[in-house]
Amino acid sequence: xxxxxxxxxxxxxxxxxxxxxxxxxxxxxxxxxxxxxxxxxxxxxxxxxxxxxxxxxxxxxxxxxxxxxxxxxxxxxxxxxxxxxxxxxxxxxxxxxxxxxxxxxxxxxxxxxxxxxxxxxxxxxxxxxxxxxxxxxxxxxxxxxxxxxxxxxxxxxxxxxxxxxxxxxxxxxxxxxxxxxxxxxxxxxxxxxxxxxxxxxxxxxxxxxxxxxxxxxxxxxxxxxxxxxxxxxxxxxxxxxxxxxxxxxxxxxxxxxxxxxxxxxxxxxxxxxxxxxxxxxxxxxxxxxxxxxxxxxxxxxxxxxxxxxxxxxxxxxxxxxxxxxxxxxxxxxxxxxxxxx
Numbered sequence: 001x002x003x004x005x006x007x008x009x010x011x012x013x014x015x016x017x018x019x020x021x022x023x024x025x026x027x028x029x030x031x032x033x034x035x036x037x038x039x040x041x042x043x044x045x046x047x048x049x050x051x052x053x054x055x056x057x058x059x060x061x062x063x064x065x066x067x068x069x070x071x072x073x074x075x076x077x078x079x080x081x082x083x084x085x086x087x088x089x090x091x092x093x094x095x096x097x098x099x100x101x102x103x104x105x106x107x108x109x110x111x112x113x114x115x116x117x118x119x120x121x122x123x124x125x126x127x128x129x130x131x132x133x134x135x136x137x138x139x140x141x142x143x144x145x146x147x148x149x150x151x152x153x154x155x156x157x158x159x160x161x162x163x164x165x166x167x168x169x170x171x172x173x174x175x176x177x178x179x180x181x182x183x184x185x186x187x188x189x190x191x192x193x194x195x196x197x198x199x200x201x202x203x204x205x206x207x208x209x210x211x212x213x214x215x216x217x218x219x220x221x222x223x224x225x226x227x228x229x230x231x232x233x234x235x236x237x238x239x240x241x242x243x244x245x246x247x248x249x250x251x252x253x254x255x256x257x258x259x260x261x262x263x264x265x266x267x268x269x270x271x272x273x274x275x276x277x278x279x280x281x282x283x284x285x286x287x288x289x290x291x292x293x294x295x296x297x298x299x300x301x302x303x304x305x306x307x308x309x310x311x312x313x314x315x316x317x318x319x320x321x322x323x324x325x326x327x328x329x330x331x332x333x334x335x336x337x338x339x340x341x
Contacts, residue, residue, distance in 0.1 A: 023334050027073070027082065027320070028054065030327030036062025037330040039155035040320035042079075042311035043102040043110060043135055050075045050313070051135045052320065053088050053112075054330050055098035055155075062328055065120045068096035070112075072135065079318045079334055088138060089129065094118035097127075099153040102135075103166065106184050110135055113144075113168055115153050124150045126170060128185060144179055144188045145170070154202040154250050156309020156320070161207050165232050167191070169215075174199025176217040178233040191233035196225045200239070202250035206262065206288075214288045216264065220248045224266060226288065243291045244282065245270035252308040258315050258337040261285050265308040265319065268294060276304040279321060281340050293341060297333065298323070305331075 028037035040054035053072035060066030070089040073082040089097050095117040103111045110131040117124045126145040129138035145151040149172060157169040166185060167178040175193040194200065196219050203217040213229040215236060224244040227236035244251065244266055251266035261283050268280035278299035282291040298305045303325040311318045315337040322328050 022339065023080075025082075025332045026329055027052065027332050028056065028085075028330040030062070030329050034058060035060060035066070036068075036328040038322040038328050039099050039307050040322075040330055040332075041100045041102050041156045041309050042318055042320065044311065044313065045134045046108070047134070048076075050079055050311075050318070051102075052079075052082065052332070053100045053102070053135075054320070055096075055100065057096070065095040065117055067091055068098050070097055070100050070114060078313050078316065079332065088112065088135065089114060092116060092141065093125075094123070095120065099155050101153060101155065101158040101168070103158040103160065103168075103185075105130070106164075111158075111185050112138055113153060113158055115151075116141070116143075119150075122150055123148060124152060126151055126153055126168070126179065130185075142185075144168070152201065154204070155307055156252060156311075157204060159205060159207065161213070161232055162211060163232060167205055167213065167233050169203045169205050171201045171203060171217075174201070176200045176203035176215060176227075178203075178205065178215075180233050192229070192235035194227045194236040194239050196221060196239040200225060201248075204251050204253040205233075206253045206255065208287045209260075210287075214253070214262075216242065216244070216251050216253055216288075218248055218250045222246075222270070224251050224264075242288075244268070246280075247272045247275060249276050249306050250308075252310050252319075254310040254312065254317070256283070256317075256337050256340060257312050259285075259341060261341065262288055263310065263317070263340055264291065265297065265310065267304075267306065268296070276306045276324075277301075279305040279308065283340055295340065297335075 036057035043051040056071045057068040093116040099115045101113040128142045166181040177193040178191045200217040225239040246267045249267045267276040278296040283293040308321040
């Protein structure tokens with residue numbers, strides 16, 4: 001267990017990004033018994049504290065199927081400092097558990113969605129656990145996806161539509177789709193699937209102001225592809241390319257609270273076939289039809305960044321992601337809404 005408090009490191013004096021505009025903290029650094037810390041999500045708790053959870057690899061070399069569990073830390077000051085680590089979900093899979101997602105249920109309880117990886121290529125299951133004590137403990141697992149399929153999630157997803165329907169973004173064999181629940185997570189079914197010509201993975205969805213749903217999805221075709229659903233994830237338009245160019249890596253989608261504009265964060269490296277540098281933000285003022293204000297969040301040479309997830313606390317974005325240099329370590333940045341726009 002790690003004790004004490006983690007604190008933010010501000011930029012050097014004279015930097016354009018100061019402690020008032022952008023701060024970064026290493027949440028979990030790799031070590032001899034901890035070869036990787038990755039894929040995080042944040043839950044705002046009812047008492048105003050925050051729970052940050054991530055995938056902690058505790059054996060092997062940190063490969064995607066090495067042993068891992070889901071752990072978390074708490075913050076009482078909007079993410080500036082964090083407390084002691086504790087285990088949310090121990091490894092109940094044949095390989096590991098990873099890809100944490102949170103959603104507040106109408107009962108006030110907290111749903112935690114994750115992947116239970118049982119084999120490297122044939123059995124990965126979408127699971128759900130519920131907490132009645134704000135993430136201190138979680139109840140028994142409910143299996144959402146069928147056994148004998150390799151179905152993936154991505155961290156920092158899951159949304160509730162204005163209709164009350166829950167959408168949980170998933171992927172299988174190059175198809176991007178959502179699991180749908182109309183009874184607050186008690187029962188689930190597959191929505192319609194979207195597949196660009198060369199396949200897609202790790203989709204992210206957001207509800208548009210007119211009630212439709214926008215899906216962006218990772219591809220190997222040089223950019224994020226998009227589809228629109230007018231029926232709550234039951235079906236999707238033909239996938240098409242977007243201006244969010246880059247190599248194959250997932251995108252984070254959220255809505256900036258001060259303006260209502262959409263925010264995308266992804267690896268903007270046009271023309272690249274490998275690598276995840278830089279990590280870039282862009283804003284859409286027209287509900288995802290076009291993207292502007294391209295700004296790099298991370299672009300230092302010799303490193304890469306991936307798997308961003310954003311939680312808004314007031315007008316501040318708490319952005320989690322991991323970097324590669326020196327081993328996969330979990331990072332967190334606090335960025336004010338105005339920085340993006």
